[in-house]
Amino acid sequence: MQDIFADNLVYAHYGLILALSCGQLLVLYALSNSNQPPAGLGLFTVYFMTTLLAWFAVSLNQVIPVGLDIPAVAAIISACFLALATSQRAGVARAHYLLGPVCLGTILAVFLLPPDTLFQLYLATAALFWAVAAALGGWRGWRGRNIGDSLIALAGLLMTAAMLLCWYLLAQERQPAIAQSLVYAVHGAAHALVIIGFLASTLQDQQHQLSHLSTVDPLTRLLNRRGLESALNVTLANARRHGEFTAAVMVDIDHFAELNRHFGEDTGDRILQYMARGLEQECRSGDVVARYERDVFLIILPNSGLEAARNLAERIRSRLGNEPLIIEQQLINVTASLGAAASGDAGLDVLYRDTTRALQLAKRGGRNRVAAVEHRPLHLSNAATLR
Known part of the structure; x- marks a missing residue:
């Protein structure tokens, strides 16, 4: 009975993440048709799509196990796109030149490393990407007094701490099952925070833009x-x-x-x-x-x-x-x-x-x-x- 209840909680967790991700993609589609889409919209869209694919891969991997850790690969790619999206939203273009090669090198290493080493590499790379997202999101949230970017920064800090804890469980305690369960649980909560944070950040930016348009002449860019x-x-x-x-x-x-x-x-x-x-x-x-x-x-x-x-x-x-x-x-x-x-x-x-x-x-x-x-x-x- 306890196993059935635990399985139901897992399915409910997956279902909630999938529902939030699908709803977020619909919102992103609507925002893409606006006259002035939010900064970083394209990369955030790719992040939400890759995260959705990662959760699909987690669900399928439990039913049809494969040799390659596809969920870890998808999670690395989605974390990379999250870091790229926050850097573009914060106006820090130089991060692209660093994060892109790191992500590509990690994906290539997937085909060469054993599963245990691959999971450790996933933890280290994902921690780096989420830490970058936390730093850039926090900087933009502080600079623009934007609570949505602060929530994205909180999600990044949460995931970075979870990755470091999982690294400790693997290195010292030798408990890979607990480490993987912790990663999946915290990743779901962090992803939900990113969804809420992006929506809140976009809403606040739109309010500032409307306030700006109400005081500035659009033709001459002078005050009205x-x-x-x-x-x-x-x-x-x-x-x-x-x-x-x-x-x-x-x-x-x-x-x-x-x-x-x-x-x-x-x-x-x-x-x-x-x-x-x-x-x-x-x-x-x-x-x-x-x-x-x-x-x-x-x-x-x-x-x-x-x-x-x-x-x-x-x-x-x-x-x-x-x-x-x-x-x-x-x-x-x-x-x-x-x-x-x-x-x-x-x-x-x-x-x-x-x-x-x-x-x-x-x-x-x-x-x-x-x-x-x-x-x-x-x-x-x-x-x-x-x-």
């Missing part, structure tokens, strides 16, 4: 209005508290609608990207650049006055005049009207209001010029007067 407000929330509050001035520059591409109609929307998108890169290059590292509206950009200059904003605006205007855009061997002259403002009451709404007023003045003055708004009579300047 919401992202600008989030980025400046603390900065503007500190400026108000210490009475520091904050300046801003609003940039509006001249006749953008006509450019779109004449050259096409694709060219219009490239003009926006060209403008975004130019603004980033002209600004300081501490300045914040955002695409505020369709063809309107807003630059915030913390701890700066109106003169700094006017100088930046004039540099941008001059750059556009001196560097025409060339698209498909066609020269496109892009100009912009710019409004500059500064305020000691450093609220984003105040800066937006004042730069909008200055921008309207620049447009009324004939476009392709800079206008500034101060808390005294309005000041309009073009290239000639600013020099």
Whole structure:
């Protein structure tokens, strides 16, 4: 009766692992069809497939024993792919050059070594691969505050400890049956942790990606209005508290609608990207650049006055005049009207209001010029007067 109960537990264990692996493969298939699949998805898919084959091999080996330890070979390969997947997910490409040859050499040794020595080689190689997965998963989990990668690291530590314990049982106690049973039991638990960890890590990454997309303009890779407000929330509050001035520059591409109609929307998108890169290059590292509206950009200059904003605006205007855009061997002259403002009451709404007023003045003055708004009579300047 006890043997029957033990066998049922073994079958239940295998069935649970197989069910989790099959369900995970379905999830991976769904993730592969997404616009931005998770990093390391391909190698994780191979890992889950080889692990599934390893468990099938364990089940079949109990029914039809063969001379070659196929489960050990499959487990070595799956552990190698897990280490490769975690290295790719962590952005450590150099691990591929080390782990691949080790895995290949171990597989070739399978055909040359006796079963007892082969099992010891399996323990040593698998311990290496799982230790690498633990280190890389833990590093990515700590760096990104990702609980899923931390679970993968926990699985790697669990398997590494189990491999070392099994090595001790073989070397000192001479108990291969207990060592093999321990390996199978711990491997199942570690594999389940990897499945849960990968799903949790992917879910957290997707949440971060959605949060990033909600604050960044996908075309220009600049902050959008919401992202600008989030980025400046603390900065503007500190400026108000210490009475520091904050300046801003609003940039509006001249006749953008006509450019779109004449050259096409694709060219219009490239003009926006060209403008975004130019603004980033002209600004300081501490300045914040955002695409505020369709063809309107807003630059915030913390701890700066109106003169700094006017100088930046004039540099941008001059750059556009001196560097025409060339698209498909066609020269496109892009100009912009710019409004500059500064305020000691450093609220984003105040800066937006004042730069909008200055921008309207620049447009009324004939476009392709800079206008500034101060808390005294309005000041309009073009290239000639600013020099």
